[in-house]
Amino acid sequence: MSGPVLYGLLGAALVALGLFGLVVQAAVLRKILAFNLLGGGVFLLFGVVARRTAPAGLAADPVPQAMVITGIVVAFAATALAVAMALRMYQITAAVTVSPPPDAQAGDA
Amino acid sequence: MTATTPAGWLLVVALVLPVAGMLLAFVLGGRAAERLALLLLGLGVGVGVAVSAAVLRMGAPIVYLPGGWAPPLGLALVADGVAAAMLLTTALVLFAVALFGRAAHATPPDQAETRAALAYWCFLLALAGSLAAAFLGGDLFNLFVALEMLTFAALSLACLEGKPSQFRSELRYLLFALIGSVLYLLGTALLYGGYGTLDFRLLAGRTRADLPTLLAAALMTAGLAAKMALFPLHLWLPPAHAGAPPAASALLSGLVVKAAFVLLLRVWIWVLPPLPAMAAAPLLAALGAAAILVGSLVALRQARLKLLVAYSTVAQIGYLFLMLPLVLSGAAETASHAWLGGLLQAGSHAFAKAAMFLAAGLIATALGHDRVTALGGAGQAVPRAVFAFGLAGLSLMGIPPSGGFTAKWLLLTSALGDGQWWWAAVILGGGLLTGGYVYRVLAGTIAAPPGDAPRPRPLPHGPQNVALGLALISVALGLLPLASFGLVQIGRPGALGALP
């Protein structure tokens, strides 16, 4: 019974770290990295849950595990799109953050 | 409860048609993509009507179990009244927007495929499929996948023009959407850990008010609120929606936020146990009220027409949250009226806001700019677009007869009837402020053009008629007798099929 609880706490810590990074870090690439850490934490919690919903005779419940596989692939696709957009934005405007320029808060969009 | 019902196959059709169409359109490309999209989006209206008719006829949700696997092992597709009504709304708006974009994204027979045209037609179909998945999904994890599909489709449409100025705001939109999804997913992990299923109809009535469940609901609510741009998480929406091309703005504001809204209802009305939901609902409604007031006030002060319309979206989304404390309050009649009012607000706002964004786009094209202070001459150049803007404005303000009026009136009366008069005050105040910004635009467009300005360019009637048609639907919703909306009550917990 040791593993799941420990990894559950780790998942919680990763979610907190990822969320903190998403808010505090300015560069888009760092935000994307933080998003992936946050996602990793969420997936780990699914893994922990899979150990608890397993019936006698099975090491783990395959349903949440399949969900994590789906989730990892979707997160990869999202990362690829975010990176493509970030690179394009950098190419056109040389910007590496998404914070609005201070003078254009409500201006041209 | 967990078996495929008669007419359940319609749900498969609703999902498979647009999705398979997108895959084929992507392979065939060019002109074929355009034709396929127009054909399938047209058929989609028929499917939407058929699903609604089937739900009405049965008087109960229709269900389909893919592969025949019943939840909790498998997952279900479910069309209750909400899903059917939203599916039909979606189909109508999508088809209208497809017609609107026909001229701009046509591929003539002798020309090569272009980036924008292929992306436009493919992602219209993708959006139709994603929204169908989001409305019909009966499993909270399946709904997560639908939300992600929706993000991809919506974002690609928003970036269609490839303008340098828009990447920053659209990328911020993407980040908010992704954070929203991942918080939602976190909630589903906790729910699965608590109950061993994510089917919202199986969860209904089974959930306990313990820490994992309440935290899950809070996380899912926060994630969905970020996707819906609920105050104070609204700052990403105006630049993202205003920076997109008009057709995309219409879909983002009109439809995409509504998918998150339906999921929010699934969580609050089906999954959350009633007591904590009742206790927490006023908090969400207070944020909604703040959104109405702040969004309307900021819209009033906007210098650019599209940003004005986008801030109006922030405000109008606020109304959707007002329904929660009223629906959960307990009194049967209040709940049923507020439920109808909220859903009618979602539907009529979809038509009205789509019309408004399309009209604003046409006005901007005719004038060559979209500064609110220099709209003179638009009335002569694109009269139908201006008329559409005005009609849609009536619905947003809540002036009778319009869908928006009926929606706000229902919310108002149920608030007063339940003694929660403060929400009524917000509704009235929001209506006044909305009147202010709509009047500001209309007065400007009717004025004569300034002497030194270039002459506005008259535009063809076709796209203007589309905007007008959508605006007329949003008005016509207010002409129907209340009993004709019995559809949306079907399948609501506690409704027992009672008509209002």
Place this chain on the structure above:
Amino acid sequence: MILDWLLDGMVALLILAAALWTLAAPTPFAAVIGFVGFGLLASLAWVRLAAVDVALTEAAVGAGATGVILLQSAVRLRRGAAEVAAATPGRATTLLAGLLAGGLGLGLALAVLALPATVPGPAAEAAARSAEVGLGNLVAAVLMAYRGLDTLLESIVLVFAVLAVWAMGPDRHWGGIPGPRFARQRDGPLALLARWLPPVGIVIGIHIAWVGADAPGGKFQGGTVLAAMWVLAWGAGLVRPPSVADRRVRLVLVAGPLGFLLAGLLGAVLDGSFLAWPAALGKPLLLLVEAAMTLSVAAALALLVVGPPERRA
């Protein structure tokens, strides 16, 4: 027992350290390296959680494919230190974010501890009925049968993503070749690796996809290995990505999801239910769809790594 605790504790600590490094690393490049390490360590955690299928996916897609994309962008996004410094929130916001994130972490930790120790889930039924599907690997049975709709939609998400990424390119390059161009390596270690590894890697990728029916593995993991082999050859300048206008590439991209859909419709006709595997056609149809999915996943992953069109065909 003690040994288990020790091992799990060490893995958890290392993961936490890698995550902290990813957040705090001095350069974006170093941060991405930290993230790849995080992914590899996370797959160890997945093995410890009795989820070998997930471990393979995490290593292949989470650490590998995501890592390659992020590394590329770290190399390309080099400037902008001043902009980042200007946009970095002040101490008050940081403190607030810390409190918010810390509070959420604490709440989550308490919620995890408060979860019921055993919950009756669908797992028993999943195991009991796996013979009906003919898949010995339960995770594969969930992915292909019980929750086939998730997998269908997920494979469609990959097609959305490829078109979305392509559509990020400029108008003038539509119909052109995606991604940066790499000089052809005539000799040196990269040329050697790009010639020697792919033949072996392709066999391994197909093997991983093939055994997925009854053992850990499957189309996403195997497809990633196939994609990696192509990306390696691309990086060494040995192969050129196809034009985005090439209909054959688009066909490969949609073959998996479209095949899955068609098989599902066939199930509706033959077995009365969409996404039911027709008993009459049985295993061969399943294998055909799995093969098409592996191919499509490989193509989608490779093209997502390559990015939008950047030059004329």
Place this chain on the structure above:
Amino acid sequence: MSAALQFLGLLLAAAGAFFFVAGSAGLIRFPDQLSRLHALTKADNLGLGLVALGLLPFAAGVFAALKLLVIWALVLLSGASAAQMVAERVRAAEPPA
């Protein structure tokens, strides 16, 4: 299989683990990038090779044993290539004084 063979396997795996520890220590302690690289590749090639050899007596069948050897060969190939490429970049960045 005989206990002696299994004992030998454990011994080899332990020796492999020692190389990993030594390699990691080198990675942290060595002063310049080239010698750190040297420490790392030693751990990869030798350490993993010894561990793979040590696991052979425990492998379930010839096919599993073959897989272990293939893993080692693949790590050898990729590790050596990667190390070469890193070394080239190091030399290009800072030519020897």
